[in-house]
Amino acid sequence: MRIGEIAALVGLTTRAIRHYHHVGLLPEPERRPNGYRAYSIRDAVLLARVRRLTELGLSLDEVRDVLAEDAGREPAEVLEELDADLARQEADIRERRCRLSALLSEPPDATGPVSPALAALLAQAPRTDSPSAAKDRDHLTLMDATNSGSQEIFTLLGTLVADPAVVELYERLDALAEAPVDDPRIAPLAADLMAAVPEELFAAIPEDGVVVTGFKEALLAEYAPAQAEVVGRLMDAFMERGRG
Amino acid sequence: MRIGEIAALVGLTTRAIRHYHHVGLLPEPERRPNGYRAYSIRDAVLLARVRRLTELGLSLDEVRDVLAEDAGREPAEVLEELDADLARQEADIRERRCRLSALLSEPPDATGPVSPALAALLAQAPRTDSPSAAKDRDHLTLMDATNSGSQEIFTLLGTLVADPAVVELYERLDALAEAPVDDPRIAPLAADLMAAVPEELFAAIPEDGVVVTGFKEALLAEYAPAQAEVVGRLMDAFMERGRG
DNA sequence: GCTTGACCTTGACGCGACGGCAGGGTTTCT
DNA sequence: AGAAACCCTGCCGTCGCGTCAAGGTCAAGC
Structure with a gap:
């Protein structure tokens, strides 16, 4: 042939x-x-x-x-190994299909699926179109997606966002968009923000979660100079309390 | 960062x-x-x-x-397509695992799994260590593995191998291993072989199954010259009857 | 004899989603 | 000042073939 x-x-x-x-x-x-x-x-x-x-x-x-097959019994070994491998793949595919169906059945919110804890938090938050609030939502969604913060943080934040006064804080932060870095409103806003944070949140901050080296500067780069000053002070305070 | x-x-x-x-x-x-x-x-x-x-x-x-996503609804399309793809893969893996388990549960006969019809045929065949019979078993196994012959052939062959006289035919073929191509035993053996084949078998030969061009010569190359002469005559007769 | 078409030959590149390494530069800690 | 831990570009390797490219061979039809 x-x-x-x-x-x-x-x-x-x-x-x-x-x-x-x-x-x-x-x-x-x-x-x-x-x-x-x-x-x-x-x-x-x-x-x-x-x-x-x-x-x-x-x-x-x-x-x-x-x-x-010189050994005569090797094949069974190989085949069993293969079967285990296939079982893994099958389970893998099933899980992916599961998550896929979850994705397909959800309304297309374009941000992708979030954990239940964060979903509850976002639903609970007051409606506002403050740019600073939008940034915060983005950052929380990122934390959620990367699992860099524990779910606990979201539930703790729930008690914070339930307070209607938080909207005013965001607006004060927005107001600093064009302000110089020595604006006198910076210090009081930072202080008020710190005061608004419930005590338990400090304990929940993981030592090396989101706070990857360099994350802070990247976050600050998102804000205008005066705003970055406020946010930077907040984060410094957080990290100090976290370590203390 | x-x-x-x-x-x-x-x-x-x-x-x-x-x-x-x-x-x-x-x-x-x-x-x-x-x-x-x-x-x-x-x-x-x-x-x-x-x-x-x-x-x-x-x-x-x-x-x-x-x-x-400029279109806004494309993602759902892609995701559904992906899900269909994953479903295919899952079914695929399940079938492979199924066949694998069949392989693993079987006794290690080293020839791999065969169709039930062929298994029955081989179990039914008389015990003989004739080399020609061994070749025939190999060829049948190959036909089975490549699906080039229908299952029907195996059941029809069952009536042939049940006849103890077939062993004698194999032995006569074995005896030609060292014989010259003009050995006088060739013609009568070919005739007896033809006579042993039940009539229904001719009808069951598929037109273009095993008989791929070149398959015949490869098969003949397996035999000694005198044996090849016998087998060749058999195959020629088969193909003529098949066409007729 | 000549062409056509269906074969055959070797050899090399392409794919998909990266991993790994080579060969360098930078920053930071000690 | 040296070492460790980063960063950079760029190229080769993976796996099981598919797909040209550039030919050689063979049977059939004109």
């Missing part, structure tokens, strides 16, 4: 068979005088087994191991 | 993030004076979404489509 014939017989492509020769999975057969490969029935039997094994999901290396 | 920091924050490797820049999934951020990439919070939010999507199994191209 020529390569195309044996390929059709066992249901492989000629390219696959040549590949098997190339990687040493199947020895090169004799050649006809014209250089064509001449396959025997034994080759077909071998290739049929290779096909069955690869269709089961074995890699070519594993197929080689199974076929070159 | 530097690249290592944002990578730790969103749970990716620096290499992956640079790869995303490379393929245009995420624009290159500003650089610091020393050439380091300077990431913002917005980048982190973006990367977090990328991570979630790739973890769901989307390709980077698909992620790009979903993120660059």
